[in-house]
Amino acid sequence: MTRITSKFQTTHDCADCPIRHRAVCARCEADELAQLEQIKYYRSFEAGQNVVWAGDQMDFVASVVTGIATLSQTMEDGRRQMVGLLLPSDFVGRPGRNNSAYDVVAATDLVMCCFRKNPFENMMLRTPHIGQRLLEMTLDELDAAREWMLLLGRKTAREKIASLLCIIARRDASLQLRQSDGELRFDLPLTREAMSEYLGLTLETVSRQMSSLRKEGLIITEGKRHIIIPDFDSLLEETGDDSDGGFLV
Amino acid sequence: MTRITSKFQTTHDCADCPIRHRAVCARCEADELAQLEQIKYYRSFEAGQNVVWAGDQMDFVASVVTGIATLSQTMEDGRRQMVGLLLPSDFVGRPGRNNSAYDVVAATDLVMCCFRKNPFENMMLRTPHIGQRLLEMTLDELDAAREWMLLLGRKTAREKIASLLCIIARRDASLQLRQSDGELRFDLPLTREAMSEYLGLTLETVSRQMSSLRKEGLIITEGKRHIIIPDFDSLLEETGDDSDGGFLV
């Protein structure tokens, strides 16, 4: 776990630690180690590995430390729909339920910080702060899910692709601050297939629309996965979203 | 508000009252009247009326007492997607946010029980029980949203219609217990247009698929809105859902 311990310096609000890692922090470790010793542990997964399968027992809740995980549902005939995309600091698992309703899959190499479910639930009872934080996060996820429903139900393939690129670019930028002058660059953490599962499209359509955005200069690609967005606002206009989105706080 | 007071006899777990009405109960009124006097009030709406508009200030949270409300998002060019369907006992509003992100519309005549937001938030701080209940409800909504995403992203028009009918029939049955032998009957509380906004279809497609299910005997209609499902399981098979859905508890 060297990748994690190397981050112990990060300044960090300890109270948030059990349910939202920005990083794992030294102070928090010291403060809570006693009670957490038996509760908290780390697990690593390789890209493509399942963390749990839909229907399986899931005796832990967890938050993503590094990497990206997805939640997906599968229909009997194999049609799949992604229903959650977990970036670092995001939370999975549902207090008060013992089985996962979804496949949880590592989209990239992945490190998760897990908490055994029962002790975590007890901790929630003793520490209302944690429940409140969890409620806040769940409400955020619900909002994200509702945006996603608009995308799935009403957007064109091109709008879907543009939206996804903007979502990832935005999250990536806020995590890693990689812009240089107006230009945004990042590695797509998803295969074309994973993108198609996110967007409710086939992977061929994803590929075609990516090509089309590339031909029109809205994105530039280096290799298959590295994306450059020369002008974020132009791409935003292709999403069909209200331009002044963030007026809600 | 006679419709409400007439239900005061209903047995009811008081602790749940502030955030989930099964009915408004006398004991609860007595217990909490003092603190609630300034907090709690009722509002009625006619079918079609907006409760709030997306972006508007929303200084209350509320639960549905009778009738049905919808949450919808609209794109600049007018495309609309429903993202929430609120049946009696469901909750709207988000502690910690002052503006509604969605249009809230009365789909039928509607009575809501509202709580002023600030006092409600204070009450949440004093009463952890309420926060826990709200977390539970929010997690349920998130699960519902994720089912809905699968529907929007991957189901055919026919599967979408069958799913919607099953969802409403089930909720309606659990609320009102109206089955007689295997047969289920209920009034569709949604226009074809509202159904199309729910399902991410056009109203013409909704109409055609309803006709097709009718011709095949999977549903029977009396007038435009009254639906009879002669065999719920046959209809369920048209939804594409896993037959043994409810194994999670």
Add this chain to the structure above:
DNA sequence: CCCAAGCCTTGACATAGATCAACCCATGAC
């Protein structure tokens, strides 16, 4: 009684995206 407004249905036609298929390019095993 007539008329307008909502809501719904049905038909004819257009099209976005799915499907099927071929092929390219890296990578890693042997």
Add this chain to the structure above:
DNA sequence: GTCATGGGTTGATCTATGTCAAGGCTTGGG
């Protein structure tokens, strides 16, 4: 070097659903 594999692209075709348009039924107002 060869081969198999996984990921990605592109073309040709098909089809489910959208679009446009007409008309029916019910309700309520004048």
